[in-house]
Structures are given as C-alpha cells and as structure tokens.
Amino acid sequence: MSAYPQALANHLSREVTTVCHCWRLTRADGMVSGYTDHDRALTVAGLTFEPETGFSASEARETLGLAVDTVDVEGALSSADICDEDIAAGLYDGAKLETFLVNWRRPEQSVLLRTATIGKITRSDQRFVAELESLTRALEQPNGRYVGRACDAELGDQRCRFALSKQGFTGTGVVSSREGDGTVVVTGLEAFEPGWFCHGVLVRKTGARAGRSERIVDHRRDMRGIALVLRPGAGPEIRAGDTFSITAGCDKSFATCKAKFSNAVNFQGFPHLPGNDVAYSYVVEGGQFDGKPIVP
Template sequence: MTIYPEPLAAHLEGEATTICHCWRLTRRDAVVKGFTDHDRRLTVDGTPFEPLTGFSATEARDTLGLAVDTVDVEGALSSDDIDEADIAAGLYNDATVETLLVNWAAPEQFAKLRSATIGKITRRDGAFVAELKSRMHALDQVNGRVIGRRCNAELGDARCRFAMDLPGFFAAGTVVAAETPEMLRVSGLDSFEAEWFALGSLEWTSGALAGRMAHVAGHATRQGAVELTLQPGEAAAPQPGDMFLIRAGCDKTFATCKAKFDNALNFQGFPHLPGNDAVYGYAVDGDVFDGGPLVP
C-alpha cells in the first residue's frame, strides 16, 4: 500500500520526475522554520521552505519492530534562519522535524515521509549535524518514578509545591561584566549568601537574550563582587547592563529541603532509604541501634 497521494504517486510513475525534499522544523518555542534542497523558495502545506541553506540528508531507514530509526541532516550555518546562538541555547533540542517529499513543479503534491525529533547536535567545519530520531526513541526513556535518596521533583512544580514567589527566593540583577559567556560579575545580589542561587534558574529580562532561560551552576562572592557561573553552552555572551530575574536553587537533598525551604513534608525522595553501606554493614560495638532515621 503506497503512502503517497494519488496525484504524487502518478507523477512518480512517470518517465521524468520533479521531486525534492523539504524539512519542516518546529522548535520548542513553537517557532516553525522550513528548509528545502530545491533551488528556489517553495510554499507547501501553508509553510514556506527556504532554499540554499546547505541542507542535505543521509540515508534513512524504516525498520520493523521497536528499533530506533535515525537519519542525519547536515546544514551550513550560513542561512539567516539558523542562528548558532539559538543552537547553543538549546532551542533546537527535541524539536520536531517533518520530512516531506514534494513535487516542486506542483507543490500541492506532497507526502509526509516521516516525523522525528532532533537528538544530538554537533558542529564541525562551520556546519552542524543534527541527528533525527524516530518516535520509537521515546520507548528508551525512563518512565515512572525512580526510588532514590534525592528528590526527583523540580523546585516549585506541582509535586514540590514550594511557592517560588516568596520574598528572599528570587531577585533581580544586572550584569556588570562578563569574563566569559558563563562567568558573570553581577549587581543586585549582595544581600544573599554565597551559593544561595546555585543550581537555580535565571531568566533574561532585557538585552539580546531577553526571554531566554539559563541554569545557574555556581554563586559566589569574591573580593566583594558577586559572581554567577552559568551552565556552559546555554546562551551567547550577555552584555554589561543586561538585566535578569534569578531564582533560588536546590540540590535536591532532604537537608536542603528542610533547612532552606522548610518544605520537608513535600520532599519527593526517600532520604531514609538504606544504601549499600547498610546492606553490607554489620553490628559493631559502640553503634546506636535505636530504630531512629538514618537522615535527621
């Protein structure tokens, strides 16, 4: 049984064909972009597809069973529609890509060959290579709850239930200087102790990065100046004067949940779970065996 509409199938059975590939990409922020390996602009299924982007695809395979099918799409970063900073910021991670087979002489004749999500993106020699994974890759993801000592909720979500708008758990700041894209000297956070915002989140509220999010890896005070370390590769370099909103971080331990957030009743981990040390341990003189919790 053919997957092609009848007009396209009839065209493919002819002696000469006018066929090209189009890729419709939907990013995580709902932005839709279209690319084609044809030499002129096409509008297919209501989406404009831009030519001359340097896109090319490797061999694609569809296999029976539950195996994950992959195909690589290569492209040069010469298109105005592809910004290397957006790739670094993760806007293309887990984006949906539809591959279309199109009769460029009659663009209303097209067929959707496959739908995939972007996996790993690598850059080499001024170009990028995006791995497209079939929907079967979702079956490889861990589902359900994993039992561990640390909390597996996100700070402030429906399971954590902590109110992130409480005073003292968020603040507004401004970039004073950027030693590197990840190492920032900031103002506005002088009243907070070091590491208060470590493992927290940061949202840019002005400048070229306005609206983007970043994760905070470290928060320290050195020589009277407050410094933030962002997770590498999440955004282009901010500029002095860029403003942001930052929220406190959590290392997902029971002690932090109890002391920093006073939220122990909503802790979504198992802090009293014995570990391998208890399994392989044995009673020795001087130990306390009163049935009390392993974690205070």
C-alpha cells in the same frame, strides 16, 4: 508506508521527475521553520521552505518492530533561523522534524514521508549534522521515577509546592560585566548572602536572548562585587547592561529542603534510603539497624 496522492503517484511513475525533499521543523518552544534541498524557496501548505541551508540527508530506512530507526540530516549554519548559539543552548533538542516529498514544479503535490525527533547534534566547520530518531524513541525513555536520596522535583513546581513568591527567594539585577570564565558581575543582589542563589535559575529579561533561562553554578562575593558563575555551554553570552530575574537555588538535598525552605513535608526524594554499603554489608556488633531515620 505513506499514502501518496494520486497526482504525485502519477508523477513518480514517469521516467523524469521533479521532486525534492522538504523539512518542517517544530521546536519545543513552538517556533516552526521550513527547509528544502531544492535550489529555490518553495511554499507548501502555507509554509515557506528555505533553500539556502543546503540540507542533505543520508539513507533513510523503516523497519518492522520497535527498533529506533535513524537518519542524518546535514546542513550549513547559514540560515537566519539556525545559528550555532541556539544549537548550543539546546533549543533544537527533541524538536520534531517532518520530511516531505514535494513536486517542486507543483508544490501542492506533496506527501509526508516520516516524522522524527532530533536526537544528537554535532557541529564543526560551520556545519551541523542532526540525527533523526523515529517516534519509537519514546519507548526507550524512562517513564517512572528513580528511587534515590536526592529530590527529583524542580523548586516551585507542582510536586515541590514551594511558593517562590515568598519574600527573599527571588530577586532582580543588572549585569555589570562578564568575565571569560563564564562569570558575570552583577548589581541588585546585595541583600542576599553568598551562596543563596547557587543551583538557582537566572532568567534574562532584556538583551538579544530575552526569556532564556540559565542554571547558576556558584554565587559569591569577591573583590569585583557580586559574582554569578553560569553553567558552561549555556548558549549566547549575557552582556553588560542586561537585566535578569533570579530564583534561590536548591541542591536537592533533604537538609537544604528542611533548613532553607522549610518544605520537608513535600520533599520528593528518599533521604532515608540505605546506601549500597549498608545494603550489602554483614550484620556486625555495634551496627545501627534500629529503624531510625538516616537523615535527621
């Protein structure tokens, strides 16, 4: 339970109170913004909380034990800080939201009620509903590794150890046009074979969403030129004239790691793991159970 400052506690003991809720939102990229269900802007601890969003909250509860408590926050997509494209791009996934109780006549009288993490977000009719999950949510997240044949590292990270600075594994280009199916036609990648950037990452260098990264589903060459298919639902559209950088793609298989990147020694999967059919099958004549690698 939150410890209420004495001045705020005295105010709450009156028959008539002047309190409201304020929410301080901290995104994963470090951006901090404030919102309130009051009808005018409030400044608390140096941060201005906007009233235009029309936030409203459902019943909140706190239970004993390790169960995850939830509360819904609803608002309109009318704030300059919150737009449908950013929500679709996942910028608010896992963001921290702190709920304050504030005396709007004396904003210095405030108390932190709870800290939560944004979970599921649904959008419709220019409104959104964000489900807030208590900090015990972290206890439900897997903290170990899954044992599987595919690699679970990201190309070029500390576990993969592949040097993306090697010649031929990165490139830059310019968007020539964008098709309705999520395909962009680009220039600057003529020296690369089709498919080289499939499963790779494209990072926008210019445009309204500079710095945004997107996963590449396909890389091909057709009658339009060099075409990249971006993963659907990636957020704001990339436009003609935008520049980008791009890194080679990896499908997480041992064969690709060995042949394309010569990095088999750092492969972070278990390519020789027997499948379910082998694990649950009977020993039969002619079966290959000699201990040799499944993947050469």
